[in-house]
Amino acid sequence: xxxxxxxxxxxxxxxxxxxxxxxxxxxxxxxxxxxxxxxxxxxxxxxxxxxxxxxxxxxxxxxxxxxxxxxxxxxxxxxxxxxxxxxxxxxxxxxxxxxxxxxxxxxxxxxxxxxxxxxxxxxxxxxxxxxxxxxxxxxxxxxxxxxxxxxxxxxxxxxxxxxxxxxxxxxxxxxxxxxxxxxxxxxxxxxxxxxxxxxxxxxxxxxxxxxxxxxxxxxxxxxxxxxxxxxxxxxxxxxxxxxxxxxxxxxxxxxxxxxxxxxxxxxxxxxxxxxxxxxxxxxxxxxxxxxxxxxxxxxxxxxxxxxxxxxxxxxxxxxxxxxxxxxxxxxxxxxxxxxxx
Amino acid sequence: xxxxxxxxxxxxxxxxxxxxxxxxxxxxxxxxxxxxxxxxxxxxxxxxxxxxxxxxxxxxxxxxxxxxxxxxxxxxxxxxxxxxxxxxxxxxxxxxxxxxxxxxxxxxxxxxxxxxxxxxxxxxxxxxxxxxxxxxxxxxxxxxxxxxxxxxxxxxxxxxxxxxxxxxxxxxxxxxxxxxxxxxxxxxxxxxxxxxxxxxxxxxxxxxxxxxxxxxxxxxxxxxxxxxxxxxxxxxxxxxxxxxxxxxxxxxxxxxxxxxxxxxxxxxxxxxxxxxxxxxxxxxxxxxxxxxxxxxxxxxxxxxxxxxxxxxxxxxxxxxx
Numbered sequence: 001x002x003x004x005x006x007x008x009x010x011x012x013x014x015x016x017x018x019x020x021x022x023x024x025x026x027x028x029x030x031x032x033x034x035x036x037x038x039x040x041x042x043x044x045x046x047x048x049x050x051x052x053x054x055x056x057x058x059x060x061x062x063x064x065x066x067x068x069x070x071x072x073x074x075x076x077x078x079x080x081x082x083x084x085x086x087x088x089x090x091x092x093x094x095x096x097x098x099x100x101x102x103x104x105x106x107x108x109x110x111x112x113x114x115x116x117x118x119x120x121x122x123x124x125x126x127x128x129x130x131x132x133x134x135x136x137x138x139x140x141x142x143x144x145x146x147x148x149x150x151x152x153x154x155x156x157x158x159x160x161x162x163x164x165x166x167x168x169x170x171x172x173x174x175x176x177x178x179x180x181x182x183x184x185x186x187x188x189x190x191x192x193x194x195x196x197x198x199x200x201x202x203x204x205x206x207x208x209x210x211x212x213x214x215x216x217x218x219x220x221x222x223x224x225x226x227x228x229x230x231x232x233x234x235x236x237x238x239x240x241x242x243x244x245x246x247x248x249x250x251x252x253x254x255x256x257x258x259x260x261x262x263x264x265x266x267x268x269x270x271x272x273x274x275x276x277x278x279x280x281x282x283x284x285x286x287x288x289x290x291x292x293x294x295x296x297x298x299x300x301x302x303x304x305x306x307x308x309x310x311x312x313x314x315x316x317x318x319x320x321x322x323x324x325x326x327x328x329x330x331x332x333x334x335x336x337x338x339x340x341x
Numbered sequence: 342x343x344x345x346x347x348x349x350x351x352x353x354x355x356x357x358x359x360x361x362x363x364x365x366x367x368x369x370x371x372x373x374x375x376x377x378x379x380x381x382x383x384x385x386x387x388x389x390x391x392x393x394x395x396x397x398x399x400x401x402x403x404x405x406x407x408x409x410x411x412x413x414x415x416x417x418x419x420x421x422x423x424x425x426x427x428x429x430x431x432x433x434x435x436x437x438x439x440x441x442x443x444x445x446x447x448x449x450x451x452x453x454x455x456x457x458x459x460x461x462x463x464x465x466x467x468x469x470x471x472x473x474x475x476x477x478x479x480x481x482x483x484x485x486x487x488x489x490x491x492x493x494x495x496x497x498x499x500x501x502x503x504x505x506x507x508x509x510x511x512x513x514x515x516x517x518x519x520x521x522x523x524x525x526x527x528x529x530x531x532x533x534x535x536x537x538x539x540x541x542x543x544x545x546x547x548x549x550x551x552x553x554x555x556x557x558x559x560x561x562x563x564x565x566x567x568x569x570x571x572x573x574x575x576x577x578x579x580x581x582x583x584x585x586x587x588x589x590x591x592x593x594x595x596x597x598x599x600x601x602x603x604x605x606x607x608x609x610x611x612x613x614x615x616x617x618x619x620x621x622x623x624x625x626x627x628x629x630x631x632x633x634x635x636x637x638x639x640x641x642x643x644x645x646x647x648x649x650x651x652x653x654x655x656x657x658x659x660x661x662x
Binding site for chain 1: 376440
């Protein structure tokens with residue numbers, strides 16, 4: 001585990017104050033089938049967010065009782081940030097209709113971020129594996145660390161410790177859902193990116209036909225030479241990737257970002273808790289969402305084998321949010337609803 | 342004097358205090374419901390000490406509990422939510438050491454510890470442990486969680502047995518001098534025998550109601566969403582049920598203080614509970630979306646007193662009967 005990672009098993013149980021940012025909708029754009037990016041600006045202060053952290057977005061209508069958790073896609077300046085979301089239920093349907101200038105409350109940033117660039121001693125690559133809209137916090141991580149690298153270059157402080165090559169493998173069901181591919185290409189050269197589609201519909205030179213875990217097994221040298229892997233996506237995708245990585249490189253340090261239902265998002269209600277490998281509850285919202293994969297009981301993390309696939313949604317109380325059994329058997333699905341946190 | 346200043350002056354004079362028995366007078370009738378709220382999280386959004394009559398901890402059990410598998414909570418748009426947390430908590434000793442100090446850190450706001458155990462003796466043992474602890478004296482009262490519909494137990498649910506309720510309260514009474522509040526489950530034919538047993542055994546007041554048993558089915562999966570099938574239903578959908586029980590309780594036991602809880606979203610909802618016979622109220626589900634709702638409720642109650650030229654909010658207690 002990288003030394004600078006803030007997650008410690010001995011983390012204090014004390015809860016800390018959170019800020020409710022009063023935000024304005026600055027922009028909203030469609031970026032694929034049912035995929036949207038909303039840009040928000042805080043009018044109540046600096047929005048200091050790190051990649052992997054999330055916000056609880058308040059849908060200003062009385063029929064809703066939970067805020068919707070989303071990880072942050074991009075931070076611009078001190079007050080602006082973007083969220084990538086997929087319309088899967090009543091809440092995200094409403095979000096799609098938000099008008100420019102509309103105001104809403106956003107609690108956050110919340111939770112533990114992805115670690116910074118790990119030390120290079122353990123390998124050559126840092127694998128960033130994102131499924132569906134689970135690419136959001138990883139794209140955020142790339143941008144954050146790009147800036148960091150540039151600052152360090154300016155200061156001429158680049159050290160061997162920062163010479164890992166990030167290698168991104170981002171997956172979706174099909175090419176049209178590889179929503180923010182063009183933006184990612186700005187950070188990554190051809191050797192640093194793979195876009196995997198379940199149906200093989202993306203055929204670029206950086207394309208792969210199949211799932212991310214299949215890519216890992218097909219190109220084992222990357223996992224074997226990796227120093228760490230950061231994963232975000234639907235639970236089945238993360239589970240499959242963790243299993244593949246453990247098989248290829250048992251000592252690899254792997255961090256996943258979980259995406260459970262979060263009624264409060266602040267550690268109060270325990271509604272999002274999953275079980276650790278030693279059967280202790282982990283409050284995903286405050287101990288995570290980014291967790292060392294080793295801590296998680298992958299067999300029982302989401303409690304129920306029969307509905308495990310579905311549980312990646314924050315909105316599954318609404319029927320249209322469910323993944324059908326067909327999609328489940330198909331896919332370890334790059335359902336793209338990932339990280340609807 | 343501007344209108345605003347005038348309002349402020351009158352507001353200051355409005356008396357929101359409430360008597361919840363056991364010699365306790367709270368300065369505000371607004372409390373949080375157990376399990377849905379933590380003052381530390383919102384401490385920058387509002388002044389806890391000004392708004393809350395008392396704080397109620399999440400339910401503490403003698404030993405740590407890991408809670409139920411996922412899902413633990415389901416939103417029911419328009420009507421509320423279901424929960425099946427399973428009383429996850431760190432256990433009495435840890436909570437006394439690590440969490441109670443944080444709960445006590447908000448001015449002089451009194452603290453009510455919510456307790457659950459499996460036998461009357463276990464309840465009494467908890468009280469002994471608490472009162473032997475350095476912080477024990479600072480805990481004002483106990484709320485007894487006599488029903489947790491989502492904790493599976495072989496035996497009878499405490500909340501539905503007058504004799505068990507009576508045993509718990511008598512045993513606690515012989516151990517502890519602190520005020521005791523029995524939180525009643527609505528999942529019984531009538532709450533009145535439960536309340537009567539609690540009152541005869543020496544309870545200080547009643548908290549009505551706990552969550553209502555409810556169910557949601559995922560029609561695509563053709564399965565219950567919660568792994569334990571049914572869970573605790575809360576939110577505005579249960580408000581009429583809660584009001585009904587508060588009314589019945591106040592009618593039957595007019596001298597017993599009642600803390601009303603169930604689906605409160607506005608000051609008008611609070612007024613309804615007071616008029617039905619409650620002395621104070623708790624707010625749970627609404628603080629998920631609006632953690633600082635307590636501030637709004639407090640301000641709106643003050644504004645109401647001002648508008649109605651009401652000197653003391655407590656004058657409304659049971660007024661609708």
